[in-house]
Amino acid sequence: xxxxxxxxxxxxxxxxxxxxxxxxxxxxxxxxxxxxxxxxxxxxxxxxxxxxxxxxxxxxxxxxxxxxxxxxxxxxxxxxxxxxxxxxxxxxxxxxxxxxxxxxxxxxxxxxxxxxxxxxxxxxxxxxxxxxxxxxxxxxxxxxxxxxxxxxxxxxxxxxxxxxxxxxxxxxxxxxxxxxxxxxxxxxxxxxxx
Amino acid sequence: xxxxxxxxxxxxxxxxxxxxxxxxxxxxxxxxxxxxxxxxxxxxxxxxxxxxxxxxxxxxxxxxxxxxxxxxxxxxxxxxxxxxxxxxxxxxxxxxxxxxxxxxxxxxxxxxxxxxxxxxxxxxxxxxxxxxxxxxxxxxxxxxxxxxxxxxxxxxxxxxxxxxxxxxxxxxxxxxxxxxxxxxxxxxxxxxxx
Amino acid sequence: xxxxxxxxxxxxxxxxxxxxxxxxxxxxxxxxxxxxxxxxxxxxxxxxxxxxxxxxxxxxxxxxxxxxxxxxxxxxxxxxxxxxxxxxxxxxxxxxxxxxxxxxxxxxxxxxxxxxxxxxxxxxxxxxxxxxxxxxxxxxxxxxxxxxxxxxxxxxxxxxxxxxxxxxxxxxxxxxxxxxxxxxxxxxxxxxxx
Amino acid sequence: xxxxxxxxxxxxxxxxxxxxxxxxxxxxxxxxxxxxxxxxxxxxxxxxxxxxxxxxxxxxxxxxxxxxxxxxxxxxxxxxxxxxxxxxxxxxxxxxxxxxxxxxxxxxxxxxxxxxxxxxxxxxxxxxxxxxxxxxxxxxxxxxxxxxxxxxxxxxxxxxxxxxxxxxxxxxxxxxxxxxxxxxxxxxxxxxxx
DNA sequence: TATGAATGAGATTTCATTCAT
DNA sequence: TATGAATGAAATCTCATTCAT
Numbered sequence: 001x002x003x004x005x006x007x008x009x010x011x012x013x014x015x016x017x018x019x020x021x022x023x024x025x026x027x028x029x030x031x032x033x034x035x036x037x038x039x040x041x042x043x044x045x046x047x048x049x050x051x052x053x054x055x056x057x058x059x060x061x062x063x064x065x066x067x068x069x070x071x072x073x074x075x076x077x078x079x080x081x082x083x084x085x086x087x088x089x090x091x092x093x094x095x096x097x098x099x100x101x102x103x104x105x106x107x108x109x110x111x112x113x114x115x116x117x118x119x120x121x122x123x124x125x126x127x128x129x130x131x132x133x134x135x136x137x138x139x140x141x142x143x144x145x146x147x148x149x150x151x152x153x154x155x156x157x158x159x160x161x162x163x164x165x166x167x168x169x170x171x172x173x174x175x176x177x178x179x180x181x182x183x184x185x186x187x188x189x190x191x192x193x194x
Numbered sequence: 195x196x197x198x199x200x201x202x203x204x205x206x207x208x209x210x211x212x213x214x215x216x217x218x219x220x221x222x223x224x225x226x227x228x229x230x231x232x233x234x235x236x237x238x239x240x241x242x243x244x245x246x247x248x249x250x251x252x253x254x255x256x257x258x259x260x261x262x263x264x265x266x267x268x269x270x271x272x273x274x275x276x277x278x279x280x281x282x283x284x285x286x287x288x289x290x291x292x293x294x295x296x297x298x299x300x301x302x303x304x305x306x307x308x309x310x311x312x313x314x315x316x317x318x319x320x321x322x323x324x325x326x327x328x329x330x331x332x333x334x335x336x337x338x339x340x341x342x343x344x345x346x347x348x349x350x351x352x353x354x355x356x357x358x359x360x361x362x363x364x365x366x367x368x369x370x371x372x373x374x375x376x377x378x379x380x381x382x383x384x385x386x387x388x
Numbered sequence: 389x390x391x392x393x394x395x396x397x398x399x400x401x402x403x404x405x406x407x408x409x410x411x412x413x414x415x416x417x418x419x420x421x422x423x424x425x426x427x428x429x430x431x432x433x434x435x436x437x438x439x440x441x442x443x444x445x446x447x448x449x450x451x452x453x454x455x456x457x458x459x460x461x462x463x464x465x466x467x468x469x470x471x472x473x474x475x476x477x478x479x480x481x482x483x484x485x486x487x488x489x490x491x492x493x494x495x496x497x498x499x500x501x502x503x504x505x506x507x508x509x510x511x512x513x514x515x516x517x518x519x520x521x522x523x524x525x526x527x528x529x530x531x532x533x534x535x536x537x538x539x540x541x542x543x544x545x546x547x548x549x550x551x552x553x554x555x556x557x558x559x560x561x562x563x564x565x566x567x568x569x570x571x572x573x574x575x576x577x578x579x580x581x582x
Numbered sequence: 583x584x585x586x587x588x589x590x591x592x593x594x595x596x597x598x599x600x601x602x603x604x605x606x607x608x609x610x611x612x613x614x615x616x617x618x619x620x621x622x623x624x625x626x627x628x629x630x631x632x633x634x635x636x637x638x639x640x641x642x643x644x645x646x647x648x649x650x651x652x653x654x655x656x657x658x659x660x661x662x663x664x665x666x667x668x669x670x671x672x673x674x675x676x677x678x679x680x681x682x683x684x685x686x687x688x689x690x691x692x693x694x695x696x697x698x699x700x701x702x703x704x705x706x707x708x709x710x711x712x713x714x715x716x717x718x719x720x721x722x723x724x725x726x727x728x729x730x731x732x733x734x735x736x737x738x739x740x741x742x743x744x745x746x747x748x749x750x751x752x753x754x755x756x757x758x759x760x761x762x763x764x765x766x767x768x769x770x771x772x773x774x775x776x
Numbered sequence: 777t778a779t780g781a782a783t784g785a786g787a788t789t790t791c792a793t794t795c796a797t
Numbered sequence: 798t799a800t801g802a803a804t805g806a807a808a809t810c811t812c813a814t815t816c817a818t
Contacts, residue, residue, distance in 0.1 A: 044783040149351045156350045157343045171384035179373025190365035238800040432779040537739045544738045559772035567761025578753035626804040
């Protein structure tokens with residue numbers, strides 16, 4: 001009990017830093033200087049490096065957090081009555097999350113922690129997609145990995161239109177999801193990635 | 195005569211530089227140092243700045259070139275017999291182009307030249323889409339701007355999968371295009387962007 | 389009684405810290421971070437600064453300790469039967485000590501405590517050398533200060549040969565001591581330092 | 583001819599930098615900041631890194647220069663009439679050189695260029711010592727490598743005495759050289775290093 | 777008293793851009 | 798006109814030291 005208080009402080013600062021980093025990255029991209037993040041968090045530059053020895057570690061922490069939350073969501077939705085609606089809701093929530101910050105959490109080597117978090121997410125999403133496919137809610141030839149990469153689309157797309165309204169991603173998610181439905185599906189020219 | 199050869203030289207250097215920049219950006223991203231581009235072109239660093247006063251100008255020139263070529267393609271396809279196939283071919287060619295270098299040519303302020311080139315592209319693509327929509331080849335509620343942003347998707351998506359096969363983008367273009375077809379289209383939650 | 393145990397604790401920590409610092413400096417040089425010393429001692433970083441307000445103070449304490457021990461040794465040997473053998477043994481022990489950690493304890497301003505310890509060592513070594521010289525064990529023109537600086541040689545020399553065997557210093561101490569003997573001594577071009 | 587002038591400038595700056603680095607290292611040790619060297623040379627910080635991509639490269643260049651000059655000297659003296667005097671002169675010159683800056687040029691991995699320069703020096707000094715030994719000018723059991731490491735002694739020793747007169751090293755070189763003479767040589771306890 | 781979180785000055789290094797030759 | 802040397806403003810990261818708990 002006695003040693004909780006200093007740690008509470010450190011935990012609070014860690015949160016402050018993550019929030020500041022998310023905000024700063026959202027505004028200026030991942031090239032935002034660490035100093036700006038520290039300033040935004042109201043902390044010293046060195047404190048950032050105490051919590052995250054490398055800038056990459058900071059990025060990895062954010063990604064990890066995000067991926068973990070998505071995994072939890074996918075698992076929650078894994079037992080929903082309507083498997084198709086569950087998948088759509090997952091993709092919707094994922095896009096809404098990504099609207100805040102679009103760090104691509106699939107690329108690059110961000111360390112083992114992120115890698116295993118990604119593996120868990122992949123598994124959870126695959127389960128979600130498999131179920132939707134079995135119920136005929138999505139086309140036969142779509143896989144969990146497909147959804148994993150496609151769920152980034154709506155936000156990526158909107159990034160290209162600087163002045164666009166905040167909710168525009170919903171439009172493209174809808175178009176994309178129509179492409180995943182069984183109705184009017186044409187055969188795909190390439191096999192799904194591993 | 196005397197002043198023709200220097201101009202020919204300058205034009206050749208400009209081409210060399212653009213090619214070198216495309217290659218360098220493709221390999222190392224837009225953060226590739228100007229020095230590397232100069233070296234690759236077999237020219238001095240100062241020559242780069244003589245042709246392109248700023249690194250951004252160099253990027254803008256590449257984007258401009260690319261956009262202009264796409265505009266020409268869109269115009270060529272504007273008279274094809276099958277409007278739907280023409281649109282698909284346009285998006286396919288655009289994706290194939292982008293496979294080489296995925297500078298997002300829609301974002302950011304790259305100067306007036308790029309802006310007007312973008313406007314022309316927008317106009318040409320809108321014509322293409324309008325025609326396809328009138329023939330019933332794509333859904334009623336899709337616009338030229340939609341296609342303009344969506345045609346970046348296949349490559350953007352594949353970027354997230356480092357080890358993926360080179361042609362994987364074809365898979366996602368197919369899914370996406372199925373989403374643009376009239377069959378099984380669900381109403382879209384947001385209006386198209388301007 | 390009540391205040392005895394904290395003092396005992398403090399003394400123990402001081403020793404732990406000195407030992408850890410010696411080890412760390414030996415492995416990584418004086419640039420070894422204070423944090424590493426604290427970790428090696430199993431103490432907090434703050435504790436280091438409680439005992440030694442400055443990193444320099446920590447270095448000074450080590451030097452002081454070392455110098456004091458050498459002084460004791462020199463005094464012990466001051467009454468030995470064979471004055472020449474006593475001097476050789478002193479230099480041998482000094483070199484062996486220095487093999488563990490070669491902080492040069494003569495250079496720099498390390499504070500008054502070190503300065504006075506150095507003065508005492510100087511006096512003791514001078515006595516040792518004077519006696520050896522009187523007995524004809526060393527050449528006429530050699531002084532205590534000469535020995536003081538020369539006794540660092542064997543280790544300094546070996547430092548230049550990274551892969552050298554641990555005992556190589558003995559070779560160079562032998563050569564050096566031969567240079568201090570009266571046999572075959574040539575006149576020295578410069579007077580001894582103060 | 584026409585392209586000599588820009589290079590002349592660069593060469594001059596390179597020399598300026600080397601000189602400034604030697605001076606700065608001599609005053610403040612190798613930990614002297616690169617910025618200080620640049621300032622002393624009257625050049626920008628970036629210019630240092632144009633000439634020497636790394637601080638280590640700068641150190642290596644200095645060492646290389648020094649080693650190369652010593653090699654030339656050793657070779658020059660290799661044909662002198664009096665082999666013993668030649669060796670003494672070599673060690674004297676080496677010490678005088680080192681008096682300006684005592685970068686230990688034997689330790690550490692400074693890159694292949696330095697390594698090969700060191701090898702050449704070693705060979706030249708070995709020739710010098712072998713000849714002296716054959717003429718009976720130095721003791722039987724001394725090698726080129728011994729001299730290579732011992733020639734650093736006089737300066738190392740004097741470093742420990744901050745206020746000492748500039749020529750004090752001559753005194754210790756004399757003592758050391760007496761230790762290398764055949765007269766009064768005692769057997770050495772350790773074999774020579776490779 | 778002991779701890780270790782926070783600090784911030786400073787070190788190395790990169791790179792777009794300028795300018796003398 | 799072409800070159801590449803010079804510049805200096807960041808950016809990342811380290812570490813001695815302070816201070817709240």
